[in-house]
Amino acid sequence: MNSIPIFERYSIYLLVFVAAALLIFLGVGMAQSISLERYDRKVKTGNTGGHRNDVGYFIDPRTLLQIQVSMGILLMAVIISTLLFFQVFMIYVLIPVGLVSMGLGFVLPLLYYRRKVKKRALEFEGSILDFSLGLTSGLRAGQALPQALEVFARRCEGVLKEELGVVLREYRFGVELSEALQHMYDRLPCEDLQLLIISIRLTTQSGGSLADVLQRITQTIRGRIEFQQKLRALTAQGRFEALAMSLAPLLAFGLLFCINSDLMMPMVQTLIGWCAIGIMLTLELIGYFVIRVIVDVKV
Secondary structure (H helix, E strand, C coil): HHHHHHHHHHHHCCCHHHHHHHHHHHHHHHHHHHHHHHEEEEEEEECCCCCCHHHHHHHCHHHHHHHHHHHHHHHHHHHHHHHHCCCCHHHHHHHHHHHHHHHHHHHHHHHHHHHHHHHHHHHHCCCHHHHHHHHHHHHHHHCCCCHHHHHHHCCCCCCHHHHHHHHHHHCCCCHHHHHHHHHHHHCCHHHHHHHHHHHHHHHHHHHCCCHHHHHHHHHHHHHHHHHHHHHHHHHHHHHHHHHHHHHHHHHHHHHHHCCCHHHHHHHHHHHHHHHHHHHHHHHHHHHHHHHHHHCCCCC
C-alpha cells in the first residue's frame, strides 16, 4: 500500500464514501417501502400495539426503521473507511467488523428511544406519591373521587397530567373510574399505582372511608420510594464501575495508539491482533453485563 501514490489512495477512500452514500440512499428507500407495507397491514388488522408508553409513543415505527437502516449503513461505511485509512485490507477482518458495526448502528436508535420510554416511566412512577396525596387532600376537603381527580389533574404537570386527562375522558364517555385507572396502569405499569387502584376499587365496593385508606396507602408508597432511592444511591457506584472498567481498555488502546502508532499498528494489521481485540471486547461486554446484573436489584 505504501507504493500507491497519495492521490490514488485518497481517490479510493473517496470512492468508498460515495459508495456508502449510495447504499444509504438505496437502504432508506427500501426500508421505507417495507415499513409502509408492514404498517398498513398492522393498521388493517388493528394490531398497532396496546400500550402508549412504548417506542411508538415518541416516533413513528416507519421513521424509526428508516433511521435504523441509515444509521447502520452509515456506521458501517465510517468504520470500514477508517480501517482502510489505517491500511487494513484483510477481507476476513473488514467483513465481520462491517457487519458488527452495521448491527450496532441499527440497534443504537432503538436503544435511544427505549431509554426515553424508561425515563418517561420513571417520571410517572415518581409522581404517584403526589397523586395519592392530591386525592387524599381532595377527599378530606369533601370532594367526590371524580371531582378530586379532576382538580388534581388541573394542578399536576408532565406525564401524570397527560395520563389523567385520558382517564377523565374515558370516564366522561361512560367507563367506570376504577376501570379507567386500570387502563392507565396497563399503559404505564407501576406497583404503587396498582396499590392505589386496588384500594380504590375495594373501598368503593365494600364501603368505608376512602380518605383514610388512601392516607395509609400514601404512607406505604412514601416508604417504598425512600427505600428505592436509598437502593439506587447504594448501587450507583457499581453502575459507574461497570462503565469505567469496560471503557478503560478502549481508552488505553486509543492513548497508546496516539503516543506510539508504530507500536500499536500490528494490532490492527494482523490476524492475531484482531483476534486479541475480539477476545478483549467479548470479555469486556461479559464483565459489563455481569456487573449490571449484580447491581440491578429488583424490589
